[in-house]
Amino acid sequence: MSMRLSRLSLFAPLLLVPVLAGCGTTSADPQATAPGLALSAQSVLSWQALRQGDSGRDVVTLQYLLRHRGYSLSVDGAFGPGTDSAVRAFQSANGLVVDGIVGGNTWEKLIATVRQGDSSNAVRAVQDQLRSGYGYGSVTVDGAFGSVTNTAVRDFQSKRGLSVDGVVGLNTWHALVTGASTGGTSTTASLANQILNNTRITLGTSSSTTGGSPRQNMVDTANGLPAKRGCASNANCGLTVYLKRSMLQGMLNLANAGNRFYITSIAGGVHSTYSDHYAGLALDIGIWNGTSLSTPNSAHTAARNACIAAGSDPSQTFNAYNDSSGGHNNHVHCAWN
Numbered sequence: 001m002s003m004r005l006s007r008l009s010l011f012a013p014l015l016l017v018p019v020l021a022g023c024g025t026t027s028a029d030p031q032a033t034a035p036g037l038a039l040s041a042q043s044v045l046s047w048q049a050l051r052q053g054d055s056g057r058d059v060v061t062l063q064y065l066l067r068h069r070g071y072s073l074s075v076d077g078a079f080g081p082g083t084d085s086a087v088r089a090f091q092s093a094n095g096l097v098v099d100g101i102v103g104g105n106t107w108e109k110l111i112a113t114v115r116q117g118d119s120s121n122a123v124r125a126v127q128d129q130l131r132s133g134y135g136y137g138s139v140t141v142d143g144a145f146g147s148v149t150n151t152a153v154r155d156f157q158s159k160r161g162l163s164v165d166g167v168v169g170l171n172t173w174h175a176l177v178t179g180a181s182t183g184g185t186s187t188t189a190s191l192a193n194q195i196l197n198n199t200r201i202t203l204g205t206s207s208s209t210t211g212g213s214p215r216q217n218m219v220d221t222a223n224g225l226p227a228k229r230g231c232a233s234n235a236n237c238g239l240t241v242y243l244k245r246s247m248l249q250g251m252l253n254l255a256n257a258g259n260r261f262y263i264t265s266i267a268g269g270v271h272s273t274y275s276d277h278y279a280g281l282a283l284d285i286g287i288w289n290g291t292s293l294s295t296p297n298s299a300h301t302a303a304r305n306a307c308i309a310a311g312s313d314p315s316q317t318f319n320a321y322n323d324s325s326g327g328h329n330n331h332v333h334c335a336w337n
Contacts, residue, residue, distance in 0.1 A: 045174050048226070048242050050102040054079040056279030057133050057244065057337070058177055062102055064125035065110040066090060078274060111173040116150040116166055119143050126168050129176040130156060132337050133246065178242055191248035192221035200255040202262045204286070211268030214283075217243065218266070227267040229278050241267055241280040246311065246336040251283060253310035261303070262287035264331055276316060282335035294330045296320035307334035 048058050055078045063075040063083060071086040084100045091098045094109045102110075112122040124143045130136040136152040150166045157164045160175045168176075195201055196218055203215035211230030212220065220227050226240035243266065254261065264286035267277055276282035285307075286292070291299035300319035307317050316335040318328040 045104055045108075045170075046178065047104040047107045047174065048177050049240070050079055051100055051239075052079050052081070052084040053232075053273055054241075054279065055274045056276070056281055057129065059083070059279075060128055060132075061125045061177060062087075062110070064121045064128065065112070068112055068121035068125070069110065107173075107177065108170065111170065113167060113169045114145055115168065116145050116147070118145040123149070126153070126176065133176070133244065135246075188243060188245050188248055189222050189224050191245065191252060192218050192243070195248065195251055195255075196222060198252065198255050200258075200260045201251065202260075202287075204262065204264050210270050212266075213268060214263045214266045217268060221248070227280065230265075230268040230270055232271060232273040232275065232278070239278075241278060243267065243280040244336065247281050247283065250307070250310045250312055250334070250336050254306055257306065257310065259306055260289055261285050276335040281337070282316075282333060285332045285334065286330075288332070293319075293332055296329055300332055303332040304334070307332065310334075312336050 050059060050062055057077070059079045060075055060077045062079070063073060063077075066073060066083070066086045067075065069090060071090065073082045073086050087102055087106070088098050088100050090096075090110065091100075091106060096105055096109060112120070114120065114123050114126060120143060123145045124141050126145075127139050127141040127143070127149055130149070130152045131139045131141060134156060136156070138148055139152050140148070153168060153172070154164050154166050156162075156175070157166075157172060162171055162175060195203075196215075203213070203218055205213050205215045212228035217227035221243045226242045229239045229241050231237040247266075251263075262285065263283050265271075265277060265284040266282070267280055269277060269284070271277045277284075285303050286294070288299040288303040288306075291297065293300055293303065296319075300321060304317055304319045304322070308314050312334040313336060317333065319332045320326075320329045323329075
């Protein structure tokens with residue numbers, strides 16, 4: 001069960017007023033200057049659908065883009081009431097179905113084409129994805145699209161079979177948010193296939209798991225599909241999430257370090273409402289190098305330390321000894337950013 005709530009700022013709905021100073025609309029942004037040109041028909045691309053209760057990197061992207069479009073809200077990675085109100089106001093203003101769900105049509109109205117020389121919250125969204133989602137540590141999230149950001153964008157485009165022009169348009173935005181490439185495969189799909197074929201990683205197959213079992217989550221990801229989420233409440237049931245590259249790579253890092261482990265939960269299971277599991281960022285380990293974690297023991301410490309060494313967030317990686325609530329006495333929870 002995730003403790004991500006400690007990182008979230010749960011604000012009451014904020015007054016939705018345009019940010020008049022520094023909202024970042026530039027002449028190089030055709031979607032910002034001519035919003036009517038954005039797609040109004042059903043999107044032909046498969047986007048990560050977000051709604052109230054979600055959290056994680058893509059919610060940060062959404063919040064930056066809403067700020068870019070003139071809405072005042074916090075960028076905290078938690079899709080709470082303030083973000084929901086901003087999404088609904090944006091949908092209403094742009095002739096979209098007002099349901100608070102950020103699907104393909106809403107994404108494609110929100111995104112703004114950016115390139116070197118631009119400065120905006122949309123650029124911050126790009127920089128945050130590159131830095132935190134794809135490992136471009138040299139990129140600073142400062143909103144200024146300079147040479148370092150340009151180099152990272154071009155490298156990202158090259159690795160995903162996109163046109164290497166340094167311009168973040170529809171296809172590059174889609175790849176940043178979903179991890180997809182133009183070849184019908186994706187970085188996440190490739191990582192999922194490696195995990196499925198790694199003999200050091202055992203993925204639980206329990207059909208009683210609320211949502212998808214770990215193995216089914218991974219099979220779906222290998223096929224380019226979102227993983228089925230579990231339920232914290234009825235409002236969470238039936239939703240899906242794309243497993244994030246950072247978590248998948250972290251899982252492989254654990255195995256490549258020589259460890260053998262059994263995964264009891266990824267996106268499925270019952271966790272807290274804002275759990276990193278439901279954001280595709282976390283995994284639970286039930287057996288570590290042959291030792292069951294069903295009770296507190298030294299393997300709890302070893303597994304937690306290994307997750308941190310593999311890139312997990314120390315403040316969101318829990319075991320029996322750093323969770324006073326007892327919620328992780330029978331497993332180790334590892335979450336990535």
